[in-house]
Amino acid sequence: xxxxxxxxxxxxxxxxxxxxxxxxxxxxxxxxxxxxxxxxxxxxxxxxxxxxxxxxxxxxxxxxxxxxxxxxxxxxxxxxxxxxxxxxxxxxxxxxxxxxxxxxxxxxxxxxxxxxxxxxx
Amino acid sequence: xxxxxxxxxxxxxxxxxxxxxxxxxxxxxxxxxxxxxxxxxxxxxxxxxxxxxxxxxxxxxxxxxxxxxxxxxxxxxxxxxxxxxxxxxxxxxxxxxxxxxxxxxxx
Numbered sequence: 001x002x003x004x005x006x007x008x009x010x011x012x013x014x015x016x017x018x019x020x021x022x023x024x025x026x027x028x029x030x031x032x033x034x035x036x037x038x039x040x041x042x043x044x045x046x047x048x049x050x051x052x053x054x055x056x057x058x059x060x061x062x063x064x065x066x067x068x069x070x071x072x073x074x075x076x077x078x079x080x081x082x083x084x085x086x087x088x089x090x091x092x093x094x095x096x097x098x099x100x101x102x103x104x105x106x107x108x109x110x111x112x113x114x115x116x117x118x119x120x121x
Numbered sequence: 122x123x124x125x126x127x128x129x130x131x132x133x134x135x136x137x138x139x140x141x142x143x144x145x146x147x148x149x150x151x152x153x154x155x156x157x158x159x160x161x162x163x164x165x166x167x168x169x170x171x172x173x174x175x176x177x178x179x180x181x182x183x184x185x186x187x188x189x190x191x192x193x194x195x196x197x198x199x200x201x202x203x204x205x206x207x208x209x210x211x212x213x214x215x216x217x218x219x220x221x222x223x224x225x226x227x228x
């Protein structure tokens with residue numbers, strides 16, 4: 001059974017760095033073709049893809065967030081991470097991690113429930 | 122970036138009816154389109170990938186079609202649990218991009 005769960009600080013101030021953790025089970029990020037991605041959704045808005053990390057450590061980022069994103073993984077502990085620097089109120093959103101990979105053609109086949117992050121002074 | 126435009130924005134239908142949701146890409150994405158369902162309090166659900174491949178466990182009343190720039194999600198004989206938000210997403214190239222969503226409401 002595949003599960004993913006996001007965790008994060010809940011609230012942080014403008015200019016701070018957001019650190020998110022995705023803890024997953026039921027698959028390994030060391031398996032060929034496996035991928036974990038991060039997607040966010042502002043209240044009442046659509047979905048915005050942020051970053052993907054693949055089993056071979058290939059990483060892809062949304063250029064709209066320029067150089068603010070860093071994705072990483074800890075294969076031994078079945079976790080993936082996302083850091084976003086210089087947070088702004090516009091980054092207030094629910095952040096999701098989701099599994100992807102060759103087995104789902106690149107679609108995200110399992111999602112976490114999401115973690116709400118509020119940026120406020 | 123590939124822009125994804127979904128239509129309609131809102132859709133009202135009754136159980137038992139069939140509906141279609143459209144997704145248009147700003148350039149060709151071959152067959153590489155996914156469809157998701159989003160409902161409050163539930164994890165987002167992958168319905169279709171590669172344009173027409175039904176994800177495991179998804180009822181056969183859901184179907185996807187299209188290639189290139191124009192895609193359609195069709196839901197035959199709507200069930201009460203089908204009402205919610207639907208998003209398309211291209212997985213042909215980075216950055217991955219989503220459509221703006223379609224809200225399927227009970228008439």
